[in-house]
Amino acid sequence: MAVISFDHLYRYDELTTALHSLAAQFPTPLTVESVGKSYEGRDIWLATVTNTNTGCHSEKPAIWADANIHSIEHTGSLAALYLIDKLVHGYGTDPLITKALDSRTFYVMPRVNPDGAELVLADSPQFLRSSVRKWPRTDDQPGLVEHDIDGDGRLLTMRVPDSNGPWKVSDRDPRLLVARTPNDIGDGPFYRLLYEGIIRDYDGMKFATAPERRSLDLNRQFPAGWRVHGEQFGAGPFPLSEPETRTLAEALIARTNVCCYFAYHTFSAVLLRPFDDRPDTEFPTVDLKMYNALGARGAEITGYRHVGVYNDFRYDPKDVITGGADTWVYDHLGVFGWTTEFWSPLPHAGITDYHLVDWFADHPIEQDIQLLAYSDNELGGTGFVDWYPFDHPQLGAIEIGGWDTLRFWCNPPDHLLEAVVKPHADWQIYCALSAPQLRHRETKVDRLSETTWRVRVAIENCGWLPTNVTQRAIDKKIAIGVEATISTPTGISAVSGTTRIDLGQLQGHSRVTTMISDFGGAASDETPDVGVAEWVVEGDADAEILVTVRHPKAGLLRIPVTLG
């Protein structure tokens, strides 16, 4: 019984029902819990997916994916649901998923910001950036406020005739407006373009956009490099000041087994990685290499480019963005953090050779024509709504129309949703299987005297990443080593060595790339993936002892050892 369909954007109640129905249907791999409440009191759900018959979720390496911290980016929620759905349905039939759920854990938070997401899909929508909390001011400010003024459930653009307007109608397509040039000296018609809305406290002559509408941006308030609102718009009064970001951070930090983190956003069709505020030269070499390797695989699976934010995704070349979750998890938690920006209409319209953010600053009008043609021919004209007359109570005879922000730019049209999110689940499964994982290699017990034994237990990291995951974790002194602990029953005692032995970090398969090493030398593998714990114990033959080996990010092993 399918409980989730991937053909429309979900409001909160439907999302909640879908998650709980799926958990009721698949109780073994899936649990859903509330880990906190939003500003307006909605539960923030966290799904935990793992085969609990092979171990508790916290005793396995994990990945984390969250979505919809930005209100209008509901495709991320669908992608999160798709990942959960694929995992629970694929267990037992798909070998990679079966392996992943037997040996790894997936934590998925499908909607970080349920209040804002709900308002975007409300019957009378508002396209606020993030949290609904009014900040830095709580009073309503004068100015233009987004409002579905004709009550059709859409927020479009108002085209207002104005002799000093900066836009004129294009001669290529009468729907398209182009910037007025110095030669356009006639009477027009010229236009102003405004968000669909009303002007609060309008004096009939002059107005600005009311400032409180988008003031909090929850993805600008994570602690790494946090800057005050005046320097980083939307950062809030202090890092993690909001219930949504605090909930996310506390839930993530409590799950010390997380090795890779994904924040699902829209749009741009790109896989973004840190740093957001520093060049790539700030990376330890090995971390950049791992990022590029994981990103290259992601690009292969999803068809999206993988880029660093500082290098390739800055809206203003003289400024940086700070307070994003991906840089925080890398810089402070030593975890590989990514931001997936789902969807872009550009490739669908045949526009493939463009630079991500520069395109919005300027692009040839031919590409606008291509986008219009895509909307007309493939989407029945829903991407760009042709201008229709409306009698505005404050501005008089105007027109409403233009690009549909919600369902053309910020999210795919409904019929493309599933195809857009689908490949990303495979990349997440790939990254989960990249996590380090402890495995018992061998145990040797040597008899030193009648009742004295040397016990040696060898452990290996059978994962791809090293147990420390990143070099950053070591540099920041937050990487904990592999610990082997011997517990001896009554009558047996360890006579040498401490009960608990630190085996340090174990390398993974990612340490090798090609057979030809530096200067043409042949590859020569040592055993940096293996750790050996050794104890001398006193006890009778056939006595049983237990060796426990754990690493916060590489799992937990319980190894029974028999003397003799």
Ligand SMILES: [Zn+2]
């Ligand atoms: Zn976003």
